[in-house]
Amino acid sequence: MKIYGDSISGNCLKVKWTADYLGLPYTWIETDILKGESRTPQFLALNAAGQVPVVVLGDGRPLAQSNAIILHLAEGSDLIPADAYERARMLEWLFWEQYSHEPYVAVARFHVRYLGKSAADLDPRIVERGAAALARLDEALADGPFLVGTAPTLADLSLIAYTRVAHEGGFDLARYPRVEAWVGRVEEALGIAS
DSSP, X not given: OEEEEOTTOHHHHHHHHHHHHHTOOOEEEEOOGXXXXXXXXXXXXXXXXXXXXXXXXXXXXXXXXXXXXXXXXXXXXTTSOSSHHHHHHHHHHHHHIIIIIIIIIIHHHIIIIITOOOGGGSOHHHHHHHHHHHHHHHHHGGXXXXXXXXXXXXXXXXXXXXXXXXXXXXXXXXXXXXXXXXXXXXXXXXXXXX
């Protein structure tokens, strides 16, 4: 399997961490989005949307979109709950991550860390919605150590990607103590380097 990804992207790291956790062999192909490497004809032949990550499976079929990829890779593993309701709750978090978390927390981080904006110059809507997403996570973690059940699932793996670096977008995780503790638990449980 080949993973085309940019190491600065939490969406790409989700795929790497899933493969690493499951012990799946792969070749990482660094694809620098800041240099336009996801817009070359060769890359667009794999994913016409021009986005990373993309995996090319052992049989040559490409698959894009981070949460679709990690669901495919983790099929049958302990990262996906066996119980149908818990599995649906995991999926609920995966959909929420892409709609209500990543567009704000990750975008703030990208603007501050990679485009050189100050956190004070960010669109107030991005900051407000990013803070609301982190508050929602903090509330959810009052119910247990992980987002679904008592062990990490793809919900935790997906949401850890940008939450763990939210400070790089101007968010203070100390304001969300359950989230801060959860980050440490998930990193340890999944073997994610700090």
